[in-house]
Amino acid sequence: MNDPKTSDSLTAAQTAALGAAFESSPNPYVLLTPDLRIVAVNRAYEDVTGGRRQDIVGQPLFAAFDSGPGSDAPENVRQVRDSLEKARDTRQRDHLAVVRFSVEKTLADGSVGFVERVWSATHTPVLNAAGEVELLLQHTSDVTDLSPEIRPEEPTTALDAIVGGSVLRRAQSVQEDNRRLEGERNRLVEMFMQAPGFVVILSGPDHRFQMHNDAYGQLIGHRDIAGKPVREALPELDGQG
Numbered sequence: 118m119n120d121p122k123t124s125d126s127l128t129a130a131q132t133a134a135l136g137a138a139f140e141s142s143p144n145p146y147v148l149l150t151p152d153l154r155i156v157a158v159n160r161a162y163e164d165v166t167g168g169r170r171q172d173i174v175g176q177p178l179f180a181a182f183d184s185g186p187g188s189d190a191p192e193n194v195r196q197v198r199d200s201l202e203k204a205r206d207t208r209q210r211d212h213l214a215v216v217r218f219s220v221e222k223t224l225a226d227g228s229v230g231f232v233e234r235v236w237s238a239t240h241t242p243v244l245n246a247a248g249e250v251e252l253l254l255q256h257t258s259d260v261t262d263l264s265p266e267i268r269p270e271e272p273t274t275a276l277d278a279i280v281g282g283s284v285l286r287r288a289q290s291v292q293e294d295n296r297r298l299e300g301e302r303n304r305l306v307e308m309f310m311q312a313p314g315f316v317v318i319l320s321g322p323d324h325r326f327q328m329h330n331d332a333y334g335q336l337i338g339h340r341d342i343a344g345k346p347v348r349e350a351l352p353e354l355d356g357q358g
Contacts (some may be wrong), residue, residue, distance in 0.1 A: 139159050140159050140160060141160070143161055144256055145159065145161040145164075145165045145166070145258075146159045146162055146254060146255065146256055147178075147255045147257075148243075148252050148253070148254055149178060149201070149253040149254075150252065151250050151251075152177075153201060153253070154175065154176065154177050154178070155173050155176055155177075155178055157170075157174065158170050158173065162257075165220075165257070166182065166220050167220055167222050167223070168181055168182065168220075168221075178201075179194050179197075179198065182220065184218045184219045185219035185220075185221070186231065187219060187233070189217060190219065193216060193217055194218075196216050197216060197218065197238065200212075200213045200238065200240050201240050201255070203240075204240040204241065204242050205250050208242050208248075209242070210239060210240065210241045211239075211240045212237075212238070212239050213236070213237065213238040213239075213240075214237055215235060215237060215260070216235070216236050216238060217233060217234070217235055217236075218236055219231040219233045219234065220232060220234055234259055234261045235259070235260050235261045236257050236258065236259060237257070237258045237260050238255060238256065239255070239257075240254070240256075241253070242254075306328075310330050311330070312330050312332065313332060314332060315330070315332050315336050316329065316330045317330075317333050319347065321346075323346035323348070324346055324347040325345060325346050325347075326342045326343055326344065326345055326346075326347070327344075329342065
């Protein structure tokens with residue numbers, strides 16, 4: 118769905134076939150606008166979330182699904198929102214290995230309440246012919262069964278508990294480490310860019326410009342030097358040692 122050339126050349130019959138495949142897929146899908154409003158959902162998404170399309174299409178995603186009244190709900194929402202916005206802003210697919218998010222369900226006694234589930238989510242930007250993000254495709258998988266502690270009332274074998282719990286904890290640990298490292302990287306880049314001195318990072322034997330801060334850009338007249346070797350980017354330096 119990321120190839121705009123393919124989408125532009127689809128016939129009406131092919132478009133209808135894609136729509137039918139989207140609707141009948143066993144995988145839960147939701148299409149969102151760049152400002153995170155629900156455009157379309159398939160039947161599997163309705164089944165797994167309990168949301169009816171006539172009630173949620175056109176709504177902001179986090180108005181339709183807010184993860185309930187629990188104390189962890191704001192953090193759950195933040196993680197999903199951050200992943201969607203990252204996919205939108207970078208135009209690259211983003212994954213959430215593990216995220217807890219409660220959904221509203223009709224319980225066994227007929228009452229309606231929030232049930233905590235554990236999900237794995239993939240967010241894919243859908244680009245138009247100009248390379249701009251036109252839609253976001255969210256694909257979610259319910260992986261609660263890999264987390265026995267969420268559903269203690271259901272029997273599980275020792276092997277299930279060891280393997281499933283271990284996989285979930287490892288995935289969650291890796292995701293938390295990646296999030297922490299990304300935050301540290303962003304802080305370092307911000308400090309680098311705001312440094313008052315002239316700072317530049319070069320790489321390779323021909324000294325290619327990888328990054329430079331604003332002060333350095335002003336020093337060289339804001340020339341386009343990204344990725345260029347020093348001798349090409351700043352030819353006046355040749356012969357100066």
